[in-house]
Amino acid sequence: GAGVSQTPSNKVTEKGKYVELRCDPISGHTALYWYRQSLGQGPEFLIYFQGTGAADDSGLPNDRFFAVRPEGSVSTLKIQRTERGDSAVYLCASSSSPYNEQFFGPGTRLTVL
Amino acid sequence: AQTVTQSQPEMSVQEAETVTLSCTYDTSESDYYLFWYKQPPSRQMILVIRQEAYKQQNATENRFSVNFQKAAKSFSLKISDSQLGDAAMYFCAYRSVETSGSRLTFGEGTQLTVNP
Numbered sequence A: 001g002a003g004v005s006q007t008p009s010n011k012v013t014e015k016g017k018y019v020e021l022r023c024d025p026i027s028g029h030t031a032l033y034w035y036r037q038s039l040g041q042g043p044e045f046l047i048y049f050q051g052t053g054a055a056d057d058s059g060l061p062n063d064r065f066f067a068v069r070p071e072g073s074v075s076t077l078k079i080q081r082t083e084r085g086d087s088a089v090y091l092c093a094s095s096s097s098p099y100n101e102q103f104f105g106p107g108t109r110l111t112v113l
Numbered sequence B: 001a002q003t004v005t006q007s008q009p010e011m012s013v014q015e016a017e018t019v020t021l022s023c024t025y026d027t028s029e030s031d032y033y034l035f036w037y038k039q040p041p042s043r044q045m046i047l048v049i050r051q052e053a054y055k056q057q058n059a060t061e062n063r064f065s066v067n068f069q070k071a072a073k074s075f076s077l078k079i080s081d082s083q084l085g086d087a088a089m090y091f092c093a094y095r096s097v098e099t100s101g102s103r104l105t106f107g108e109g110t111q112l113t114v115n116p
Helices: none
Strands: A005-007 A010-013 A019-024 A031-037 A044-050 A053-056 A065-068 A075-079 A088-095 A108-112 B003-005 B010-014 B019-021 B024-026 B032-039 B046-052 B064-069 B074-079 B088-096 B110-115
Touching: A005 A088, A010 A019, A019 A088, A019 A108, A031 A075, A044 A065, A044 A075, A075 A088, B003 B088, B010 B019, B019 B110, B024 B074, B032 B064, B032 B074, B046 B064, B046 B074, B074 B088
Parallel strands: A010 A108, B010 B110
Antiparallel strands: A005 A019, A019 A075, A031 A044, A031 A088, A044 A053, A065 A075, A088 A108, B003 B024, B019 B074, B032 B046, B032 B088, B064 B074, B088 B110
């Protein structure tokens, strides 16, 4: 079956612009996670959805970051007024329930010039 | 808050040999899960092995095994009969059971090179 997919694979934007990153989880997975991986580091948690609601958004670094999952499937991570420090790989993962294995997508590499 | 530390930024091993990757963690919880993930250049994280803290027996998955020392808060990964396809970045990760949420907390990673 299909795994977690993320689009775009790569995104280059200019400082100050708005970007949206999309995650398509495995069909039927109710739990969805976003992580950010800066160069040479391990992924850091951003936000966790259970169904349509954000069950834990404590990892979002500031109010420029926002994520939605309106129908409990696809999720979009939105970043306003991008800064060079936002450059990283953004990883999405999904699981069939919160404490089951998380399956990761290939990530979106965001570069802010 | 929990922290995970991988003190070996890089490791190398000869093909067919055995290598051990180190991981330590800090937590005040008694029940939790520990994981090793592999990240090849494709960026996709792949679960290698998982250990539940309440289980004393070390987990094993084919050529991969762990040495879980709960009192020492140590969780090392042993790769036996190393293959060229094992070359990747390896991350140790922690997940709480007791607190709400199921986020993974990752270490900094160890880049493994396998020499033919």
